Amino acid sequence: MVKPVLWHTLYKLSEFEAHKRVLRLSTVRLGQAMGTSQQTASRHLSELEKMGFIRKETSFKGVEVKITKRGLEELRRVYLGLKKVVEGTPNEIILRGKLFTGFREGGYYMSQREYLLQFRRKLGFDPYPGTLNLRLTSSEVRKKRELETYPPIIIEGFKGRRRSFGEVRCYPATINDEVEGAVAIIKRTHYDDSILEVVSPVYLRRRLNLKEGSEVKVKVPTSRIL
Amino acid sequence: MVKPVLWHTLYKLSEFEAHKRVLRLSTVRLGQAMGTSQQTASRHLSELEKMGFIRKETSFKGVEVKITKRGLEELRRVYLGLKKVVEGTPNEIILRGKLFTGFREGGYYMSQREYLLQFRRKLGFDPYPGTLNLRLTSSEVRKKRELETYPPIIIEGFKGRRRSFGEVRCYPATINDEVEGAVAIIKRTHYDDSILEVVSPVYLRRRLNLKEGSEVKVKVPTSRIL
DNA sequence: ATTACTAGTAGTCGAGTAT
């Protein structure tokens, strides 16, 4: 957990647009902007760098600061939390994406007995051994991130004979307003934000008559939550 | 300025939806949620109440907390700051409202010589002695608040013979894609968020052929800024 | 000019405890 004072400094840096470009400033100026001393500003920058939220280049002329992807992630987390508060919670999140064929790992995952039993118990259906891969546009990626701030149904990971399987975060959903299923978010190391995986008890490609590139609508109710 | 630790506590309370309803909890539980002690949670609540960000009712069964309007305002301020960072800055903010006749104070304001001279120098036109009052819907009010987070052109207040006049915050704008003018935000004590006042060098009602209730489009570029 | 170390201090925290 990032300390509130450091978060505040990170936020100030974002006000100076340090997420867009390398920001040149002095620690005196940063201190003034934060209502604190030069020394504190300097220390905060060092700590933020150590935590990986910023990169920093120091010279006798001043500091050059840039917020990292990790730092922006941290700001985004709070942003999404506040969005719910300020804008109100939507009743559903609708995501649209285009069907594409992935590496067919999904099917391998879903056919694991340990996953299957949990799906049956926690989501109420036996998943078809394969996932529907949807490619999301950038605006849809934002909505996916928003979705991820809601508490998921967690399908726990396990160690298999040859490898271990990570946890899967699920959100029950309706696909194309017709079929019940779920969004399945699998924690991977090389993880592409712009992909959405959908599971369902039926073979969705046939059931919904989908082709490569077809647009698919996924409606996730948020009311279950809370 | 609210201290970062206290802001963090306020944020946590909003995660518990204390902005929507009275939240019943114990300080132990709040402490756990914040990764701090019961004592600290208790102290933070007292300080937040003293600052007017929450109302609090204490009993031997626990505390009842509700975030006040002022507290929500504080959360909204940071939300809007983060929105710029996370969503990117829009090139323009478009506001739509319906024309209505106010108390005609606007004309009185605009005909003050001290204001007029500043308008001419800072905005480049002599305002018609009257403002266009637009009634905004709730979604437009949100956009107006977003607009207010950008640095305005400030027309300074002054003391007249009989009364004093407050400062006016202006944003150059285009009205109905035709006429140049500005949004004028006048700080009042009894201040209605859902009203937008527009000034321009011409008599807009005639120039744009507007009637009571006509929808008016106000386009404010944000590029000037920064 | 700068940054950032050291050292002393102010402020924040949490254990104990009164209510």
Added chain:
DNA sequence: TATACTCGACTACTAGTAA
């Protein structure tokens, strides 16, 4: 059980200053 006070411990601050 609660909240919230006191007070010792510790953290985070700023002044002074070296580089």
